[in-house]
């Protein structure tokens with residue numbers, strides 16, 4: 569194992585007892601080096617960046633090749649500000665030169681059906697909503713890997729779902745399209761570089777042959793300590809993971825409007841059978 573591989577694994581997991589293949593290469597290096605970036609420089613994006621990211625996104629797998637996703641690239645400051653307003657006014661949305669809004673998009677295939685005068689009976693099911701959401705997520709993550717390989721940084725914005733109808737109106741979305749999440753994209757600021765955030769030990773997420781919780785509690789205990797130390801190093805309140813999970817999920821207030829998603833999705837034209 570090379571020093572860099574060892575470093576990547578140690579940063580992600582502490583001192584892991586993990587064996588990896590010796591043909592571990594630059595793609596794995598990049599993947600393990602991911603960090604969300606919430607502070608961007610003012611430098612504009614090189615020409616062709618959006619097109620490169622979308623080529624990477626469209627290269628992701630797509631369920632039955634239906635390609636039921638789309639993306640809106642927002643660079644206009646005023647529009648970004650309005651979108652930020654719907655998403656908890658997060659400063660990085662204003663700051664990033666590019667805000668990508670990833671959409672689950674059933675409208676393109678619905679229009680195709682209408683042009684061919686065929687009723688698409690399989691469309692108004694939750695399965696289709698999942699298809700669009702999964703396709704959009706896979707596409708977006710390919711774009712994230714691509715942009716990180718270009719030296720850029722990004723952060724997903726799930727808060728765009730706080731008010732999907734307002735976002736739909738702002739972006740002129742047709743029926744049967746909803747914003748899954750946003751993605752701020754830009755050059756990471758050098759003054760406040762983001763750090764790699766540790767993850768749960770593999771013992772908590774990897775099961776062999778059958779699901780087992782045997783090592784779960786001790787893995788979480790270890791992780792609480794490590795994440796707390798990470799936050800302390802970052803000058804933040806040293807909450808462990810358990811504390812964060814409970815705080816995020818114990819009441820509906822933290823859903824910030826997302827508790828109304830079913831009704832909103834229905835009003836946006838999704839059948840949720």
Ligand SMILES: Cc1cc2nc3c(=O)[nH]c(=O)nc-3n(C[C@H](O)[C@H](O)[C@H](O)COP(=O)(O)O)c2cc1C
Pocket residue numbers: 602603604605606658723724725726727728749763764765
């Ligand atoms: C679907 C999704 C939505 C997210 N929404 C937000 C958000 O609204 N604001 C934010 O600052 N970070 C958001 N994040 C970033 C996560 O907080 C971040 O990925 C997590 O803390 C792990 O940190 P890392 O990406 O630096 O490894 C989101 C991440 C995902 C995958």
